Amino acid sequence: MRQITKHKPLTIIPYVFSILIFSGPHLHAGILFTEGFETEGLGSRYTASGNFTDGTDDYFTRTDGFTEASGIPVFTGFTGSYFWAAEDIDAAENVAGEAILDFSSISLDDFPAIQITLDIGAGSDSAFDSVDDFLFVQFRVDSGNWTTALAFQNGGQVYNGALYQDTDFDGIGDGTELGLAMQTISSAIIPVSGSLIDLRIDTLMTSGSEAVAFDNVQVIGVPEPNTTALIFAVASLLMIFGKRFLPQRED
């Protein structure tokens, strides 16, 4: 005679809940900040030191690629109609003498780690010099020291190289080569501890044709790395226990 036996899966539920509770408040990554430049955010969503344009080939500006300066390379791959672009920022018209875009007071929302991403392109594959040109994406937590999350430099030749991601921050580009088609580049997952972060994009481009552009700057809150592993472990346990505790047919 066939008979169905049933165990008690409910007995493991308190253990599962206690593991989840101790693994932290966030189980999924969340977007803490995003900027796509589709509307003018200067003075409200961000500030800029060195925001300028000479109308042709020297600029540090939000743009649709046409209206702010006539010499902006034909970037593609950005989202919507606007992005931010920089070229030859040490021009006389830039009285600040630097080109820094600041995004302040982004709430960490209790996330223990962040990842910073942006879409970025370069206007030339043979214009950037190791002696000066760079773009850094940096952050600081609760007004502490600035940390570089993403860096872009040429490949180490003194003059007229392409621009690459510098993945190990040694001043020599070694990663993805940037081109007119913007590509999404992501930082490592960086542990953080605090309440607020400030983000800044700092670039130096010293001559004509040394142009960069970026869009879709994002800060993503990342749960503790071991939380994800823990969830998988719990899910696996549930599957194992679930199978064991499911009604079993016994002939």
Ligand SMILES: [Ca+2]
């Ligand atoms: Ca955009």
Ligand SMILES: [Ca+2]
């Ligand atoms: Ca490097």
Ligand SMILES: [Ca+2]
């Ligand atoms: Ca240069």
